[in-house]
Amino acid sequence: MAAKVVTVTSGKGGVGKTTATANLASALAAENFKVVCIDADIGLRNLDVVLGLENRIVYDLVDVVEGRCRLRQAMIRDKRLPELYLIPAAQTRDKSAVSPSDMVRLCDELRPDCDWVLIDSPAGIERGFRNAIAPADIVIVITNPEVSAVRDADRIIGLIEAEEKGPARLIINRLKPAMVKREEMLSPDDVLELLAVELIGIVPEDENVTLSINRGLPIVLDGKSRAGLAFRNIAARLRGEQVPFLDLNDQGGLLGRLARLIRPGGA
């Protein structure tokens, strides 16, 4: 086994980095790949609660880097998905406790005995971001179809290219198809034209995401959720499978179809 290291980043906060990391990791682990996810957001740890593993933390990333424990001891194994492990962030330290070369060394130690390493990057473009992308083989940029998130995604994509970690792959998260249809939200085509990067997935807005985080159960394990399906498809594309993008306009109904007949440009 030689793991691929995937970093999920965004520039702007609150667009879904942690949710995406938790769900891509869970989707891969559900397919029996051995996955280690690392929360690189030191001081603002959250991947543990999204995965429902917050009560099992003994050691964290900074403990490993500073030699207070072995790597294995900081890896929390998920009981529902036995192939999934989490290395949590330290909560009482800051980003300067870890350096990019620490992250490279740690991932090199993980590579031989797992299939995937997923890193949840902090928001911003400073040290925490540099730590998160240093060991990456693939960088995923996640954004929302909104002006501020797209602008920050563009900035981050430029930095990823400057660090020779490109080409970045894009997830458009929290898309509301009904608003896109009314032309009151940027469409995936708009976002792709602006950012000029390769798309790896579109995740529709889905209330079930909030429910799943409330419960600490990844949404990819919910067979009926559309967001869960979108994340499973992204995981499959990461593995190299060709999966068509979801048709997000299939809840148009009669009125929607009528409106499109009258104003063809509106579709």
Added chain:
Amino acid sequence: MSAILDRLLGRKKKSARQAKERLKLVLIHDRTDLNPGTLELLKDELISVISRHVDIDPAAVRIEMTQDGRQQRLIADIPLNPAGRRRVR
């Protein structure tokens, strides 16, 4: 055309279009550190340099930023005046 129709009927431009247009401009400046003021300055200097060697009409000079993938390109369109009609200094 539909934009003109929209304006005639007093319809507001859809917000997604506005978002896209605003982002286009913002991203150009974010990517290049080139603001509209600097671009004007650059145009003036370019005109004065070129005029020293060939006869051009300063009013016809167009300098535009275009996007080619993630690459920004500065395109200068400088029509030359015919040599026969060269002004006598």
